[in-house]
Amino acid sequence: MAIHFDLAALDMLVTVAEMGSFTAASARLGRTQSAVSVRIQDLEAQLGQKLLERSRRGVTPTDAGERLIGHARRLLTVEREALDDLGGQAASGRLRVGVPDDYVDAYLRPLIARFAAEHPRVELELRCDLSKNIEPALAAGEFDLAVVTQDPKRPKGELLRREPMVWVAARGHRPELQETLPLALFSEGCRARPRILAALNAAGRAHRLVFSSSHTSGVISAVEAGFCVSAITESAVPHSLRRLGPADDLPPLFELSVGLIMGPQPGLAARRFAQALRDEMAAPRLAA
Template identity: 35%
Template sequence: MAAPLDLDQLQTFVMICDTGSFTRAADEVHRTQSAVSMQMRRLEERIGKSLFEKDGRSNRLTEEGERLLSYARRLLHLNRETLAAFDDRSLEGQIRIGTPDDYADRFLPEIMARFARSNPRVELTVICEPTPGLVEHIKRGNLDLALVTHNDARQSEVVRREPLLWVTSANHATHEREILPMAFGRPNCVWRRSACDVLDRMHRDYRVLFTSFSATVIAAAVLSGLALSVLPECALRPGMRVLGESDGFGLLPDCKIGIMRGHTANSEIVEALARHIAESLDNISVPSAEEAPAFDLAALSAMRGRRHKPANLMPGW
């Protein structure tokens, strides 16, 4: 039977990736740099693959290193979750969280299930509203934490970045109309303003036919062929088609998803949930071809390619 992986080695490996440096990782795990290097050599021996490769004076993750990083994060999270389940001093209390419904559909099942397992004594109260409403709730002390669409005017911590995409029905040619019918959120919606700016620069005639704060309503208008809209990658649904530059639609800015913290007394629980959300969103994948067979995957892949993540670069050992 193969020997299990060493969690201390995985913790050091993840810390190297997060800090971008063997030296900084050594400080974080309270080891010498030579001890960290030895841990990584032993981990590579255990995996049977090289995890780092030279890139000039720096090191970068190999393809196998990228694969291991995802597994390592999940193993470490499960370890913390297991210990918390048997900790009589685990967090206890209530926390109020808010999120737009388009994020709720994709992210909440994973977030709530994993947080509840790790913190069975914490009661979650969840409300779904558009980001502007959630910001007001945070200011008034009605929420402890909110998952929001980030912009530079809001003091949120960005935890996920996705392409914002033009979407239409896969079964209708709505995007070929001379005057484009559009379905958007309210006038203060960041995505709506971004889409209108791009349409204006493209000199495309359009008319806003549907306005709603509900992602379900917007999706219904798109899927029925009544309108086009813009959605982040996480909100795509089967039956939608992604439109790209080859269809005559300009590139939109990225959608940034952020966390806002309220001024409440539950700081320990808030920080635990915020950390949990950041880890969960890092592990949640985008829709696959099996999950969304009607997506225009070529256009979607092109959009992803324009926004690829930079390679993990790390200074020398």
């Protein structure tokens, strides 16, 4: 006998994983918590595998759950596209997107023109801010969707991409040779900042903060001036900067997890923009 997926149950599974709790997911879905839990239990019984783990930190997918969620998102997207196509719908209205500005040039800029051409009735409103500010703003209804650097302790949303952090300095300048490393970093509240400082402290590398900015352009401009180094996402490195590493007495860094968070009951424009973003983020990036 053929086995078929219950798309409503898959939608519940994806929502629980994105929200990190059954309570928040049931509120978004407009269903009782017990109804959501039962449908996911039925899904686990059907597959013979545990899909979610509960802990004090919330609900997280198992390895099997992560794999199924990837398939589920594609199935749900196809379902929505079929319904939109048969319903003859065209995306329209205002689409509000929140995103840290270091992801704009790398990922959003290439797709904005295409999206605008394909959806001329959509008014796209883009607001840049720190991820820690974007998440509560989305929850408050200020955005329709958001791209964020996920909090490693409590990640929210759909994982789009892992973005390596790299050390950079200006070409023709050697600030990394100073005994106390001069640093340019994002302002306090940036999720990468404490991890960068922790890496330097763990390596015993003396450092001092000489410049901070809430925007990528500010940090890059300071580094291009030649008086400091910084750590930025690999996709944001311009040709004017060179990469540094262990040979420069700098510690290895980490990867940031880039996530997509959808508002409750996303409209057609939000769903189509999210899919365009998934496609763009999945594409390999060329080194600067």
